[in-house]
Structures are given as structure tokens and as C-alpha cells.
Amino acid sequence: MAKVAFLGLGVMGYPMAGHLQAAGHEVTVYNRTAAKAEKWAAEHGGGHAATPREAAAGAEIVFSCVGNDDDLREVCASENGALHGMAEGTLYVDHTTVSAKVTREMAAAAEERGVTFIDAPISGGQAGAENGQLSIMCGGPEAAYECAEAIMSVYAKICRRIGDTGAGQTTKMCNQIAIAGLVQGLSEALNFAEKAGLDGRAVVEVISQGAAGSWQMMNRYETMLDGKFDHGFAVDWMRKDLGICLATGDEIGASLPVTALVDQFYKDVQAMGGNRWDTSALIERLRKLSAS
Incomplete structure (x- = not known):
């Protein structure tokens, strides 16, 4: 079992984070609307934090599922972003559908801090997230992907590494x-x-x-x-x-x-x-x- 953070509790992220908690992982969530994070924690028994940086502190792996390129930059690499709370040797997995350009940008920012970045966009819709039947397409280093795959399996129907950084997107x-x-x-x-x-x-x-x-x-x-x-x-x-x-x-x-x-x-x-x-x-x- 791992200590993880999950950033973004939309129609996909909310149930995905729930699957992680139900599988026995220690999950701390962050959401831009704090009331939603509080609701999730009350429902699932995990923790919640006021910023992505605080949510990521002490986490072995951080997941994000937000809206667009700018949202990813905010939760990942801003002053209060997750990367500033993550330790060297940890792993960041992004489930957002964004451009390959911002994926490479965030991967480079992560590398500067000794963090490995995996792009892992998802398909399957709200029902797939709720039922743990998502298709996950990934890009990034193979060894890091293998570590992430074992944890992502709780909400995946299929999870596959397609290639290097950006290949998932x-x-x-x-x-x-x-x-x-x-x-x-x-x-x-x-x-x-x-x-x-x-x-x-x-x-x-x-x-x-x-x-x-x-x-x-x-x-x-x-x-x-x-x-x-x-x-x-x-x-x-x-x-x-x-x-x-x-x-x-x-x-x-x-x-x-x-x-x-x-x-x-x-x-x-x-x-x-x-x-x-x-x-x-x-x-x-x-x-x-x-x-x-």
C-alpha cells in the first residue's frame, strides 16, 4: 500500500480517488473547490489538503485529473503546486487530457526536482471511472510506469505504456x-x-x-x-x-x-x-x- 495524493475531484477524479482509498492506499485529496474535497474525505475516509503542495507532502505518488493545460501547470508546477511538496525519487502521474507540449514541459519541471512524470490520460467516461473500468494510455520511463501501473490497476480495465513522454497524450x-x-x-x-x-x-x-x-x-x-x-x-x-x-x-x-x-x-x-x-x-x- 502507498501514500498517495489525488488532485482534482471532477466527475472522473472523485471516483478514481475513491477506488484508491478503498484499495487500502492512504489518500490525501485536493480540489479547487475545497468543499468537494471535504465531502470526499467525509465519504471515503481519506484526508484533504488546502493546496496541491500540501496534499503532495510525503506522498510516494501524486495523481492529477484536472481540466486543461493551465490547470495542470497550476496544480503541478506553480508555487503551491505538487512538485514543490514532493520528495526526490517520487512519481507524478497525470490523468488529464492535455497537449503533448505541456506534458513535456511538466516532465522537464519534474525532472529538475528529481521526480518522474508519467502522462496517463484516460478514456471510459464517468461510468468507467465509477466502475473502475477505464482505459489508460501512458507515456514515460518504463520502470516508473511499472510502479504506477500496479496502483492504477484499481480503476483500470486496461493500462498500457505506449512509449516515451507524451505518447499517452x-x-x-x-x-x-x-x-x-x-x-x-x-x-x-x-x-x-x-x-x-x-x-x-x-x-x-x-x-x-x-x-x-x-x-x-x-x-x-x-x-x-x-x-x-x-x-x-x-x-x-x-x-x-x-x-x-x-x-x-x-x-x-x-x-x-x-x-x-x-x-x-x-x-x-x-x-x-x-x-x-x-x-x-x-x-x-x-x-x-x-x-x-
Whole structure:
């Protein structure tokens, strides 16, 4: 069992930290909204701290799961950031989806203090975090990854080191690129079925058993048909992620025409007031277009 800190208690981080505490690790949490950290500690029995630096003091491994590049810089490397509370030889694991650029920046800052940095973005949504069934894609030194993997296993369905620093983030970009096209395709299929007067559930029951089947179809089609979009991974976050994908595509010369198009469709959803709807809300844009 290890003494760990967990920074960021959003819809993903809150249950992930809970899995660590339930597995017997000694967990101290930090959240920008202190009341949420206090609630977590009361619920799970761990500790909470006022700053990332205080949470990280004495920890063998620090995890973070925050919002974006600037949030990571704040909790990791600012004056009150975790790195200033960590001892030499400890490990920092970041689960945030951020740019590979900031990952390399934080890895360099960690190295200056004798801390090893692992980028470990996650996929699986709120349900995956709550059920301990996340897919974790990692980048960083192999020996450090092996140490982290044993602890991350409590909330992982699969955990894999893809390569050196930044490889985890680049793999997460592949994940988001694939999801964007899948959700748009599923939205078009379900909207088409509705406009054709078909029973959407009966349609999915048949086509999901063939080549069209996917995780998105099986886990989102019912709520998409019902117009319910409260699964946790918001459109605002997806646009942030797709922006990282598109910028990286420009840097490495990878063409992403479908991703660029779906990013604009998500912009339309934001204009509809759907900033906090989950990513399957693309179907609402099509319904609006069909009704006009």
C-alpha cells in the first residue's frame, strides 16, 4: 500500500480517488473547490489538503485529473503546486487530457526536482471511472510506469505504456479523433431512422449485431433517442480535446478533415446552449436542422 495524493475531484477524479482509498492506499485529496474535497474525505475516509503542495507532502505518488493545460501547470508546477511538496525519487502521474507540449514541459519541471512524470490520460467516461473500468494510455520511463501501473490497476480495465513522454497524450488524441467520427455517424443514423418513421431501438437491436456495432452505439443510443445528455463528458471538454488534436495534426502533417468538421458541429451544439451536454448531443443539432 502507498501514500498517495489525488488532485482534482471532477466527475472522473472523485471516483478514481475513491477506488484508491478503498484499495487500502492512504489518500490525501485536493480540489479547487475545497468543499468537494471535504465531502470526499467525509465519504471515503481519506484526508484533504488546502493546496496541491500540501496534499503532495510525503506522498510516494501524486495523481492529477484536472481540466486543461493551465490547470495542470497550476496544480503541478506553480508555487503551491505538487512538485514543490514532493520528495526526490517520487512519481507524478497525470490523468488529464492535455497537449503533448505541456506534458513535456511538466516532465522537464519534474525532472529538475528529481521526480518522474508519467502522462496517463484516460478514456471510459464517468461510468468507467465509477466502475473502475477505464482505459489508460501512458507515456514515460518504463520502470516508473511499472510502479504506477500496479496502483492504477484499481480503476483500470486496461493500462498500457505506449512509449516515451507524451505518447499517452498522443494516443488519447487518436481516441478522441475516433470518437468524434463515431458519434456523428451514430447521430446521423438515429436521426435518419426517426425521419424515416422507424423504431430507433429496433433498428439498433439489429444493426448493433453487425459491422455497425460500437461502444458508443450500445452505451448511448437509448439516451440519444430520449434526448438525455447528462453522462458527464461535456461538449466544452470535447472541443478542448479536438482543438488539441487539430493543432497537433497541423504540427505533424496529419490530415483530419472529419475531425475538423465534427469540431464545428460541436460548436453549433454550444451555440444551442449545450456546453455541458455530453458528447452524444450531436443528434440534437441534426434534429434542429431537420425541424427548420
